Amino acid sequence: GAGVSQSPSNKVTEKGKDVELRCDPISGHTALYWYRQRLGQGLEFLIYFQGNSAPDKSGLPSDRFSAERTGESVSTLTIQRTQQEDSAVYLCASSLDTSGTYEQYFGPGTRLTVT
Amino acid sequence: RKEVEQDPGPFNVPEGATVAFNCTYSNSASQSFFWYRQDCRKEPKLLMSVYSSGNEDGRFTAQLNRASQYISLLIRDSKLSDSATYLCVVGGSNAGNMLTFGGGTRLMVKP
Numbered sequence: 001g002a003g004v005s006q007s008p009s010n011k012v013t014e015k016g017k018d019v020e021l022r023c024d025p026i027s028g029h030t031a032l033y034w035y036r037q038r039l040g041q042g043l044e045f046l047i048y049f050q051g052n053s054a055p056d057k058s059g060l061p062s063d064r065f066s067a068e069r070t071g072e073s074v075s076t077l078t079i080q081r082t083q084q085e086d087s088a089v090y091l092c093a094s095s096l097d098t099s100g101t102y103e104q105y106f107g108p109g110t111r112l113t114v115t
Numbered sequence: 116r117k118e119v120e121q122d123p124g125p126f127n128v129p130e131g132a133t134v135a136f137n138c139t140y141s142n143s144a145s146q147s148f149f150w151y152r153q154d155c156r157k158e159p160k161l162l163m164s165v166y167s168s169g170n171e172d173g174r175f176t177a178q179l180n181r182a183s184q185y186i187s188l189l190i191r192d193s194k195l196s197d198s199a200t201y202l203c204v205v206g207g208s209n210a211g212n213m214l215t216f217g218g219g220t221r222l223m224v225k226p
Contacts, residue, residue: 033213041218042216042217042218042219043202045213091158095214103161103164103214104161105161106159108157108158109158
């Protein structure tokens with residue numbers, strides 16, 4: 001079946017502009033996660049959504065970052081007034097729930113470059 | 116102390132070698148354990164789950180030691196295609212019951 005999809009695959013933007021990244025999770029997966037991965041670094045958790053519960057925003061690095069999810073479907077991650085340090089691959093993952101029992105499946109990521 | 120710790124490597128091994136990675140985790144209440152593989156410039160992909168009794172999938176064997184809070188991955192008869200970063204993942208213990216990813220161990224298999 002279809003996996004997690006993300007768009008765009010690559011995004012180049014000028015410093016100070018806003019960007020919006022999109023994630024389509026696997027159908028039926030109630031949990032959705034956003035991570036950031038800088039070049040040569042590990043995964044950095046940003047935010048997760050579980051069903052209709054309030055999202056866990058504890059990993060968002062600043063108030064320039066926000067995310068929304070419509071029900072149990074598409075999610076968008078918005079970065080306002082982008083900075084060069086925001087350059088990274090933004091990965092989305094989904095799982096059946098957040099119990100930790102179920103593995104996460106990742107999308108191919110959006111490579112963001114801020115010039 | 117990081118929640119999930121791994122030796123970043125790189126581990127450089129010849130084809131056909133056996134190589135083992137260890138990973139330690141800090142939260143004794145953790146309930147689920149996985150190994151993921153991440154190729155260069157690609158997303159992480161599930162390699163295998165890790166069960167208390169240990170489990171094997173072809174050339175790969177994963178083991179869990181709850182008492183010492185470590186997880187291991189053994190790769191036998193290494194192939195060039197095994198070259199990747201291996202991520203240790205632990206979950207089911209914190210308030211959100213999320214998975215926590217280690218920083219990864221890089222493996223390079225050479226001819």
